[in-house]
Amino acid sequence: MIAPLGRHVRQRMAQLHRWTGLLLAWLLFAIFLTGTLSFFRQELTLWMQPERPFLQETIKPEAALEHAYQYLQQQAQGASNWVIRLPGERDGLISLDWQGPEGRGEARLHPVSGETVHVRDTRGGDFFYRFHFQLHYLPVQFARYLVGIAAMMMLLALISGVITHKKIFQDFFTFRWGKGQRSWLDAHNGFSVLALPFHLMITYTGLVTLMMLYIPWGLDRAFPEPQQRQQLISDVFAVLPAEPRVGEAAAMVPVSSLLARARAEWQGADVGTVQISNPGDVNAKMVIAAQAGQPDRLGISGHPPFMVFDATSGELLRTKVSRPAYAAYGTLLGLHLGRFADWPGRWLYALLGAAGCGMLATGLLLWTTKRRKKPDHSRFGLWLVERLNLATLAGFPVALVTLFWLNRLLPLDMPARAQWEIHGLFLVWLAMLLHALVRPLNAGWREQLGLAGLLLLCLPVLNLVTTDRGLPMSMAAGDWLFVSFDLLALLLAGLMFRCAKKGRAA
Amino acid sequence: MPAKARFHLEPVLRTLLAILSAFLLTRWSSIAVLRLPWATEQAVVTGMLLGFAVFAATVIWVFVADSLRSACLGLLPPALLLAYFSREVML
């Protein structure tokens, strides 16, 4: 079953490329697709919560904090932890989260009036973000390891691919549009080489993001105690280690002075989050962190600057520690998250991410095309790959669009509504897998791609019917988020239909 | 072992070698970096950041090498060095 190794380097690299590329390709496709969607995490959450008011006014952070404080003092007395996320360019509401004696609580406040905004129970864009590095239903640690291994395979596939196709840069400007194997190969080369810097960057930085999990040995040897590791994390990230309450009540210093101090320190950059541990206690601590996405003042680092204050006295306890290695980590993290990017930059990220999905998809289709031509190929291997291809490359997009459908259709007062939106996604994916197993291949591709196209096409209609933010209303109000979502759905529907028409397994 | 069987076994052997050597070299390099005259935190983070490059380079080397033997020989110097330096790290 396993062929001997090639005699030349390029042959061996091609074999390595095929194995590392194939084994976890379907998982990688799901990761890449949800990862690409994650660049629009906030925007997708906004779309999935149409009850949110459409805000266009600029918000004063001090006023927003006032509202937040008032609300939290009423509703979250005795909490061990308050987290206030101030409105930013991408999310206009004040987000509150707290850890209280009865458990977690959360609320969204209108930034101007301070009133609670009731939104439907949904994970929103956060689902795609979390899924792409810790999947779903699986224990978190295990899933992260699995994703890590997939990313390592991807890195090897990229490097071996480059070595194999060393001449690609010369052949590049003379693209042959052939049929069958040749065209899948050319498409695969196109998607891979054009966005090669991005692919290498996103894969390596993705691994770096969870490097403490994947390469723990130096950390364990240098800092064997958990407190030491916690110290390292607190030096770089705006977290407050859990401390017990003293039990003595004390008034907290007005936060606006601390805000002003932070802004001055950060060249006028806006504050993003305020987190308070043990509010109202004499032991209360506050960490103020800058808003993401201000590259002109803060660079592209993925961990924004922060300051930790004693909340009762206002004394500055510590700030983010600066070291060359931390800055390097911050840059790599920032490159992966892309939170520094303004909206054209984010579209660029998404486009290149889509190219990555195209690279994986064309690679898989190329593999099956080549395999089918070999007279002595393993029938079971080919059958398995072809069915997995259909179920993943077509079936997973169907499932993703279903999530948006369920978001509009599930009753608002349904218990565990957010969880059921996601269960629905996976149930549909399972159905697509079963469909892929029983249908003849060509018909299966046409049907699943056609279904994806149909669901996408009707999504704006569904939006129009179930909410008051349909296309005509959004265009009139200048709500570009909703407008572009609908238009993009139509565009992607067209793409799906075109692929379905040309839909043949080879 | 007959040459033909070894011929077909080689990919498996190289894969096992790649996995083992990548793990060991990455592990040792992340510890050996602590020997550098830097602040501990600086060294630790640098070691982690570069570890994935060590991993990738090791696996690629194992398959780029002309034979299984040259793959092993090529791994020996970095392995011995890194293993030595990651022995007892005095902090």
Added chain:
Amino acid sequence: MMVHGTVLLLTVLGFLLLALTHTRGSLQHRLSLFWLKGLFWLGWLLLSVALTVAIGFWGSAQGATLWAGYLSAGAGLVFLCRVVTNRYS
């Protein structure tokens, strides 16, 4: 927004020139060697100008990052154009 458009335009023009003047490009048999070499290097120059514009407006980190992204996008657009023209010519 304008800066984004400028950088993209520069990369597209740069890659277009590189594609056309390359060994198997369309201008190969129509221009003298002097012009071919000249336009080829002009292509690279445009790509460098794009980098300069990017860093000038966005700073070194963000500038270099977005430039790399626009290189891919620009090359992609030129590539797509060639695919489309080859298919329908």
